[in-house]
Amino acid sequence: xxxxxxxxxxxxxxxxxxxxxxxxxxxxxxxxxxxxxxxxxxxxxxxxxxxxxxxxxxxxxxxxxxxxxxxxxxxxxxxxxxxxxxxxxxxxxxxxxxxxxxxxxxxxx
Amino acid sequence: xxxxxxxxxxxxxxxxxxxxxxxxxxxxxxxxxxxxxxxxxxxxxxxxxxxxxxxxxxxxxxxxxxxxxxxxxxxxxxxxxxxxxxxxxxxxxxxxxxxxxxxxxxxxxxxxx
Numbered sequence: 001x002x003x004x005x006x007x008x009x010x011x012x013x014x015x016x017x018x019x020x021x022x023x024x025x026x027x028x029x030x031x032x033x034x035x036x037x038x039x040x041x042x043x044x045x046x047x048x049x050x051x052x053x054x055x056x057x058x059x060x061x062x063x064x065x066x067x068x069x070x071x072x073x074x075x076x077x078x079x080x081x082x083x084x085x086x087x088x089x090x091x092x093x094x095x096x097x098x099x100x101x102x103x104x105x106x107x108x109x
Numbered sequence: 110x111x112x113x114x115x116x117x118x119x120x121x122x123x124x125x126x127x128x129x130x131x132x133x134x135x136x137x138x139x140x141x142x143x144x145x146x147x148x149x150x151x152x153x154x155x156x157x158x159x160x161x162x163x164x165x166x167x168x169x170x171x172x173x174x175x176x177x178x179x180x181x182x183x184x185x186x187x188x189x190x191x192x193x194x195x196x197x198x199x200x201x202x203x204x205x206x207x208x209x210x211x212x213x214x215x216x217x218x219x220x221x222x
Binding site for chain 1: 113142144149150151152153154157165200202211212213214215216
């Protein structure tokens, strides 16, 4: 079936640098995407979302970009901090969520 | 109400035993979801309730799995005759129908030995 997925399983980033996490999706009819952060031993936590009628959305230190032409999403985290170390998932929302496999972000001090 | 609560947090059981997990959603949320997450993977949808009605079940939910939400509040997920392949994190989430209200619990980690 249709699904979303992430390009890289791991990302190591220096504290203070910007992080970019990528995600590709296959369902061209998808119209709502969400990024989640999951820390060890916890459930996924909502970070930011975007609808298909937008190509960019900004939050606090995070920006999501959507390229519908190539069916690609990215999450940018500015000035990455140790507390940003976690697994990040993109998900397609159609009342239920379809998740990709996740990218584990490790922040180096 | 501080969020979605799941109990127990961890469960170790012997193969063939039955287990039951409980989820208490955010009180004003009418939608409740169960997901399963294995190591290194994203959560996979299992089933979904609107109030007390179970509206959808994934193909992942074999006959050994049953979920209930008897009064439209808390929900239980039971696994009968557990198998080693059932070892996973079982996540519950609730929603008021708006995506901003989609909140996950911390999950129940099941280990079948």
